Amino acid sequence: MRIVVALGGNALLRRGERPDATIQLEHVRAAADALAALAKDHELLICHGNGPQVGLLALESEADRSLTRAYPLDALVAQTQGMIGYWLGQSLRNARVAAPVISVVTQVLVSADDPAFAAPTKFVGAGYDHATATELARTHGWSIAADGSSTRRVVPSPEPHGVVEIDTILTLLRAGTLVICGGGGGAPVVSENGQLRGVEAVVDKDLTASWLAVAASADRLLVLTDVAAVQRDYGTPEATPLAHTTLSELAGMRFPAGSMGPKIEACRRFVEATGGVAGVGGLADAAAIVAEIAGTTIRR
Amino acid sequence: MRIVVALGGNALLRRGERPDATIQLEHVRAAADALAALAKDHELLICHGNGPQVGLLALESEADRSLTRAYPLDALVAQTQGMIGYWLGQSLRNARVAAPVISVVTQVLVSADDPAFAAPTKFVGAGYDHATATELARTHGWSIAADGSSTRRVVPSPEPHGVVEIDTILTLLRAGTLVICGGGGGAPVVSENGQLRGVEAVVDKDLTASWLAVAASADRLLVLTDVAAVQRDYGTPEATPLAHTTLSELAGMRFPAGSMGPKIEACRRFVEATGGVAGVGGLADAAAIVAEIAGTTIRR
Numbered sequence: 001m002r003i004v005v006a007l008g009g010n011a012l013l014r015r016g017e018r019p020d021a022t023i024q025l026e027h028v029r030a031a032a033d034a035l036a037a038l039a040k041d042h043e044l045l046i047c048h049g050n051g052p053q054v055g056l057l058a059l060e061s062e063a064d065r066s067l068t069r070a071y072p073l074d075a076l077v078a079q080t081q082g083m084i085g086y087w088l089g090q091s092l093r094n095a096r097v098a099a100p101v102i103s104v105v106t107q108v109l110v111s112a113d114d115p116a117f118a119a120p121t122k123f124v125g126a127g128y129d130h131a132t133a134t135e136l137a138r139t140h141g142w143s144i145a146a147d148g149s150s151t152r153r154v155v156p157s158p159e160p161h162g163v164v165e166i167d168t169i170l171t172l173l174r175a176g177t178l179v180i181c182g183g184g185g186g187a188p189v190v191s192e193n194g195q196l197r198g199v200e201a202v203v204d205k206d207l208t209a210s211w212l213a214v215a216a217s218a219d220r221l222l223v224l225t226d227v228a229a230v231q232r233d234y235g236t237p238e239a240t241p242l243a244h245t246t247l248s249e250l251a252g253m254r255f256p257a258g259s260m261g262p263k264i265e266a267c268r269r270f271v272e273a274t275g276g277v278a279g280v281g282g283l284a285d286a287a288a289i290v291a292e293i294a295g296t297t298i299r300r
Numbered sequence: 301m302r303i304v305v306a307l308g309g310n311a312l313l314r315r316g317e318r319p320d321a322t323i324q325l326e327h328v329r330a331a332a333d334a335l336a337a338l339a340k341d342h343e344l345l346i347c348h349g350n351g352p353q354v355g356l357l358a359l360e361s362e363a364d365r366s367l368t369r370a371y372p373l374d375a376l377v378a379q380t381q382g383m384i385g386y387w388l389g390q391s392l393r394n395a396r397v398a399a400p401v402i403s404v405v406t407q408v409l410v411s412a413d414d415p416a417f418a419a420p421t422k423f424v425g426a427g428y429d430h431a432t433a434t435e436l437a438r439t440h441g442w443s444i445a446a447d448g449s450s451t452r453r454v455v456p457s458p459e460p461h462g463v464v465e466i467d468t469i470l471t472l473l474r475a476g477t478l479v480i481c482g483g484g485g486g487a488p489v490v491s492e493n494g495q496l497r498g499v500e501a502v503v504d505k506d507l508t509a510s511w512l513a514v515a516a517s518a519d520r521l522l523v524l525t526d527v528a529a530v531q532r533d534y535g536t537p538e539a540t541p542l543a544h545t546t547l548s549e550l551a552g553m554r555f556p557a558g559s560m561g562p563k564i565e566a567c568r569r570f571v572e573a574t575g576g577v578a579g580v581g582g583l584a585d586a587a588a589i590v591a592e593i594a595g596t597t598i599r600r
Contacts, residue, residue, distance in 0.1 A: 021371045057379075060360040066426070071321045075383050079357075082382020083375050085405040086487050086498075093464070094495045102468045103405035105385040105480075126366070164393070168402045168477055175471050180405075187386050195394045198386075 001219035002043040002173070003290065006209035006266065007031060008225040009049025009184070011283045012084065015127060015150075019056050025087055032091035034224075034286045039097045039178060042290070045169070045216055047209035048088060050080035050184030054202060055125020055153055062140055073155060074187045074198030081105050081183035088180055099178040107164040107196065108186025108203050114158035121257050122157035122202045123147050147259070156201040157262075158188065160208045164196065166215050173216060182208040206266035214273045220290060221270040223263045224283045230296040234260065242296045247271055250298065267298045275300055301519035302343040302473070303590065306509035306566065307331060308525040309349025309484070311583045312384065315427060315450075319356050325387055332391035334524075334586045339397045339478060342590070345469070345516055347509035348388060350380035350484030354502060355425020355453055362440055373455060374487045374498030381405055381483035388480055399478040407464040407496065408486025408503050414458035421557050422457035422502045423447050447559070456501040457562075458488065460508045464496065466515050473516060482508040506566035514573045521570040521578040522589060523563045528582045530596040534560065542596045547571055550598065567598045575600055 012027045013019055038044060054076050061070040071079075085103025092101045120143040127150030128136065136153070137144045145154045163169065163186060172179045185203030189196045206223055213221040229241035234255065247268055255261040267278035281288075281295020288294035312327045313319055338344060354376050361370040371379075385403025392401045420443040427450025428436065434451075437444045442453045463469065463486060472479045485503030489496045506523055513521040529541035534555065547568055555561040567578035581588075581595020588594035 018368060019366060020368050021375050056364070056366070059366075060364050063363065064356070064360050066319060066356070066359075068318060068320050071383075075321050075386065078382040078386035079379040080382065082378040082380065082385070082405055083371075085382070086375065086378035086407065089405060089465075090407060090489065090496045090498070100465075100468045100471075102465055105382055105389060105403035105405070107386065107390060165389075165400075165402055168400045168472070168475075171400075171472070171475050171477070172468070175468075175475075177468055177471070189390065196390045198390070 002216060003038065003220045003222055004045045004047065004209050004213035004216060004218045005035065006206045006221070006223045007046060007048040007283070009051040009053060010226050011224060012048070013052040014226070019052060019126070028087040029091045031283055032088065032095045034283050036092060036095035036097050037287050038290065039099060043173065044178050045173060045212060045218070046088065046178070046180045047182040047205050047212060048084050048180065048184070049205045050077060050084060051122070051124050052126065053080040053084065054184055059125060072198055073200045073202055074189065077184040077202060078105060078187045081187070085180050085183055092178065097178060099176055101178045101180070102172060103180040104165060104169065106181045106183065106186045107189045108160045108182065108208055109162040109164060109191060110158035110188045110199065110201065110203060111161065112190045112199070116158040117156045117201065120154040120156045121145070122155050122204060123152045124155055124202060125153045127152050157204050158201050160186065160203050160211050163208070163212060163215070164189065169212070170216060182212055204262040206262045210266035210270045213270045217274070219276055221267060221276065221278045222286065222289060223266060223278065223280045224286055225263065225280065226282065228282045228285065228295065230260065230264065230280050244297045246299055271298055271300055302516060303338065303520040303522055304345045304347065304509050304513035304516060304518040305335065306506045306521070306523045307346060307348040307583070309351040309353060310526050311524060312348070313352040314526070319352060319426070328387040329391045331583055332388065332395045334583050336392060336395035336397050337587050338590065339399060343473065344478050345473060345512060345518070346388065346478070346480045347482040347505050347512060348384050348480065348484070349505045350377060350384060351422070351424050352426065353380040353384060354484055359425060372498055373500045373502055374489065377484040377502060378405060378487045381487070385480050385483055392478065397478060399476055401478045401480070402472060403480040404465060404469065406481045406483065406486045407489045408460045408482065408508055409462040409464065409491060410458035410488045410499065410501065410503060411461065412490045412492070412499070416458040417456045417501065420454040420456045421445070422455050422504060423452045424455055424502060425453045427452050457504050458501050460486065460503050460511050463508070463512060463515070464489065469512070470516060482512055504562040506562045510566035510570045513570045517574070519576055520590060521567060521576065522586065523566060523578065523580045524583045524586055525563065525580065526582065528585065528595065530560065530564065530580050544597045546599055571598055571600055
């Protein structure tokens, strides 16, 4: 099978962990081991997140007094693609993946008039207590929102309408290459008069992965995160994990924006467009989710 | 012809300029216009520098108090590959290059016992007056060296012995793709017991470009920089530009380490290994250097 994997940025750095390179590289190695097991039997395209990483680089750039202004988010997303793509590519090779592995820098097309630019929802950077986050928001001009028990910066997350490099990505897949692309959802660009221009946003990597899965005629979309399964009645005492579900069953449920919401929406789009099967669950369970003995499986 | 272009990091940010994203993107656009003219008639592989950029990111990471220690140079080189690869890929598309354009994250193999680790020569970051540079060296544990009239940080620059992703790069070239790779010389890695591991260094991108030009059986290696030609008796009142020269003529001359030295050595290796022609000169003259009416042409 051809499987598109959406790998959570939180899989590379857990809540509350110090964003050191060594800590992230350790998580990347664990992720690579789980993905290498999948790569034995399947063609993989991997799309990783970058929420914690792009938030860190944005803070560093804002603190850099040698700059007139901080680097825009499109350039910072591209930086995270380089770094995480490097770590992931290296770790997959070290995990003895047989296919050639390549990380490609990816641009994702968005609309300049996407309503998301006026209503930021995508979490980036670390979690803070409310008072610290409010102070940071004032200093840096951030929007902030609650993420569980902490407060984080939120940035606009417009819809992905296409991937600029899709033809080359398909060429690589046809050549039997394991492709890492669409990292951090892709560097967001608008196209005006045939000219691409970066914009200040971070596209949801699950939605970009879904677009890529449709474009690549994938058999499966696998959304790997830090929870074991989708929960019915999430956040209530009645919460129960869903093993197998359908689009019509999901249509009646609500999920938090900025976390499980986009994951379910990514699966919905893929399943609806292709009739393929989507899976959501924990990174270590990747092979078990494909075998439908772990996580949540979503069908039409 | 198949041409491998080594594009100086200084072409993206000139000495003394503020390292703003907008300033660099403007230079990248000019570079893309010059390269797009070449791409009309030739297959291109582009290898860009990252000296100013990786130095900036290293300073930002060192100043980041949320980290136990600054990110290692291999990860920072990969970040610059993402950002510059993104800018360059976008600008080449905007300049109407007909071929598909892709930037790939690249690892370069070096030896753990390369003597360069004990004798740093590669300039990174901004230029400072001597007193400021000495103070920064003390604070950050840098090595420093004079670069013209300013003083800059220097880091180890081991020999490139291979490019991990070479097979996929060749696949892409065969498919007619314009490939941006080996950025910043590649993220430096050593291979131990079949496991790749990043090291604290920045490989010279001209030497990596030379390795790539040999591996890709290129017809030309074009080293583009901020000087119009190689100079005989550089730095003396007798300095004169060389239009056409040979390996034996060059063998009797000396060039500064960390700037023209590696460029000449990159050309020498390519010309010696392949019998091809190497050119050195200004970015705006790219097409004229290929036509041998500008810059310096080097033959066996």
